[in-house]
Amino acid sequence: MENADVRPTGPALPTGRGDLSYGVVRALRGRPGSGTPLPPRGTAADAAPYGEDLHLALYLCYELHYRGFCGVDPAWEWDPALLALRADLERRFLDALRTDTKRRTDVNEALADLLVEPPDGASASRYLRDEGELWHLREYAAQRSVYHLKEADPHAWVIPRLRGRAKAAMAAIEFEEFGGGRADRIHARLFAGLMTDLGLDTRYGRYVDVATGEMLASVNLMSMFGLHRSLRGALVGHFAAVEVASSPASRRLAEAMRRVGAGEAAAHFYDEHVADDEAHEQLVRREVVGGLLEEEPWLETDVAFGADATGVLDARLAEKLVSAWRDGLSALRTPR
Numbered sequence: 001m002e003n004a005d006v007r008p009t010g011p012a013l014p015t016g017r018g019d020l021s022y023g024v025v026r027a028l029r030g031r032p033g034s035g036t037p038l039p040p041r042g043t044a045a046d047a048a049p050y051g052e053d054l055h056l057a058l059y060l061c062y063e064l065h066y067r068g069f070c071g072v073d074p075a076w077e078w079d080p081a082l083l084a085l086r087a088d089l090e091r092r093f094l095d096a097l098r099t100d101t102k103r104r105t106d107v108n109e110a111l112a113d114l115l116v117e118p119p120d121g122a123s124a125s126r127y128l129r130d131e132g133e134l135w136h137l138r139e140y141a142a143q144r145s146v147y148h149l150k151e152a153d154p155h156a157w158v159i160p161r162l163r164g165r166a167k168a169a170m171a172a173i174e175f176e177e178f179g180g181g182r183a184d185r186i187h188a189r190l191f192a193g194l195m196t197d198l199g200l201d202t203r204y205g206r207y208v209d210v211a212t213g214e215m216l217a218s219v220n221l222m223s224m225f226g227l228h229r230s231l232r233g234a235l236v237g238h239f240a241a242v243e244v245a246s247s248p249a250s251r252r253l254a255e256a257m258r259r260v261g262a263g264e265a266a267a268h269f270y271d272e273h274v275a276d277d278e279a280h281e282q283l284v285r286r287e288v289v290g291g292l293l294e295e296e297p298w299l300e301t302d303v304a305f306g307a308d309a310t311g312v313l314d315a316r317l318a319e320k321l322v323s324a325w326r327d328g329l330s331a332l333r334t335p336r
Contacts, residue, residue, distance in 0.1 A: 009070060010067045010068045010069050010070045010072075010204075010205075011067070011069055011070060011203065011204055011205025011206065011208070012069065012070050012205075013025050013028060013029070013060075013069045013070070013072065014056065014060075014205075014208045014209045015209055016053075016056065017052045017053045017056050017213075018047075018051075018052070018053025018054075018056075019039060019043065019053065020039050020043060020044065020047055020053045020054055020056075020057040020089070021052075021053050021054075021056035021057040021060065023037075023038055023039035023043075023057075024038065024039070024057045024060045024061065024082075024085070025060065027076075027082070028060065028069065028072045028076055029071075029072075031073050031075070032073060032075050032076055032079040032081075032082075033079075038081055038082060038085050039057075039085060041084060041085065041088060042088070043088070044057075044085070044088035044089045044091070044092045045088070045092060047089075047092060049092050049093055049095070049096030049097075050093075050096065050213065050214070050217055050316065051213055052212070052213030052216070052333075053213075054089055054092060054093065055093075055213045055216035055217045055220055056208075056213070056216060057085075057089055058086065058089045058090070058093065058216075058220045058224075059208070059216050059219065059220055061082060061083075061085070061086040061089070062086075062220060062223040062224075062227070063205075064076055064077040064082075065077060065223070065227065066150060066153065067150075067204060067205075069205075090224055093217075093220070093224065094224070097221075097305075097309045097312065098305070100312055101305060101308035101309050101312055102308055103301075104301075104304050104308070105300050105301045105304060106300075106304060107237065107240070107289060107293075107300055107303045107304045107307060109304070110237070110241075110303075110304040110307040110308050110311075111240060111241060111244050111285070111307055113308075113311060122315070122318045122319045122322045122323070123318055123322070124140065124317070124318045124321045124322055125248075125249040125250075125252040125253050125256070126252060127321075127322045127325060127326075128140060128252070128253060128256040129252040129253070129255050129256045129259070131325075132256050132259075132260065132325075133260065134198075134260045134261075134262065136325055137198060137256060137257065137260060137262055137266075138198045138199065138200060139321075139330060139331050139332055140321065140331075141191075141194060141195055141198050141200055141266075142200055142207040142210060142211075142332065143207065143210075143211050143212065143215045143317075143321070143331070143332070144191075144215070145191065145195060145200070145202075145206070145207050146205075146207060146208055146211045146215055146216065146219050147215075147218065147219045147222075148187070148188060148191040149188050149191060149192065149202075149204050149205075150188060150204070151177060151187045151188045151191065152174055152177035152178060152187060152188075154219075154222035154223050154225075154226040154235075155170075155174065155177075155222065155226065155235065155238075155239050156174055156226075157226035157227060157235070158170060158226060158232055158235045158236060158239070159171055159174065161229055161232040162232070162236075162288075162291070162292060163291075163295050164291055164294075164295060165287045165288075165290070165291030165294070166236070166287065166288050166289075166290075166291030166292040166295065167291075168287070168291075169283050169284070169286075169287030169288045169291060170239075170288050172283070173243075173280050173283060173284065173288070176276060176280075187269075187272070187273075190265075190268065190269045190272060191269055193265035193266075193268070193269065194257075194262075194263075194265055194266040194268075194269040196263075196265065197262055197263030197264070197265045197266040198262055198263070198266055209333070209334065210332040210333050210334050211332075211333070212317070212320055212331065212332070212333060214313070214316045214317040214320045215317055217313050217316070217317075218313045218314065218317055221238065221309060221310065221313055222235065222238055225238055225306060231302070231306075232292075232299070232302075233292065233296070233299035233300075233301075233302030233303045233305075233306065234302045234303070234305050234306030234309065235306060236288060236289060236292050236299075236303050236306065237289075237302065237303035237304060237305060237306025237307040237308075237309075237310070238306040238307065238309070238310045239284065239288065239306075240284045240285065240288065240289050240303070240306075240307060241306070241307040241310040241311065242310065243280045243281045243284045244281050244284075244285075245314070246273050246280075246281075247273065247274050247278045247281065250270040250271075250273035250274045251270070251274045253270040254267045254270035254271050254274065257270065289303060
């Protein structure tokens, strides 16, 4: 019997980048249990933990919890074999992050580090403000669309896992991220306006195929934290890190958009984040982080880990982008 939910909606499946992701793509084209094998258990243990193959495979697994893919059976979302493979991918990724982040318990120290200028100057927003050309900004927006077209969605998963002050403040911030009751003010919709100004395709998932492994890893981080109750502290740390770093970076990006004449909607997206995130930063620190740790003080190490992991992956992405642009090269996997 045909599943009525298998309809031609949602983004197309991306192209695989290695044995893991090719195997997941092949399986998703069929039905759960139809005989097309997934990559065998244990394959993930040999994959590069920040590599493109692992992170596209993990992105494919996670995206089933968002909008899915065109023609892919929604029953895959909870298929036991796919969930087992996803657990292997997550373990490989999470182990690397725990190795590569500082083991500290002070969340304020972790958040303060996010505002320190990288010693080698590898800051994408500074490069775009000072040297960026229109094509750089278009590449940056294409990469970032993998997250911004679902902005705030991964963080919403933490709300039912919070209590009291933390829940109330998190819900208030998310309400603003989702437009404060107005569809035209949803941040994902505002980013689509930015993309239109830059001449980019605004379809959800359109640029996954050209996004780097570093970009996919950044998106996968928040999905992994959001989908596991045991990582709720890490998701709060990630959210706090985003809000702390957002306002100064957004100010620089708004200046970059105006300098190259990208368009008013392009600049407006970042203007909105300058204003909103300055207010959100204090609310997150005081009520979301403070409220969570008042209720569950033993989670401070997890909150600090979430902030540190965000910094590690943001630095990897910035280095990838800026090093390519300084050499006059495209930072996309396949230049547009």
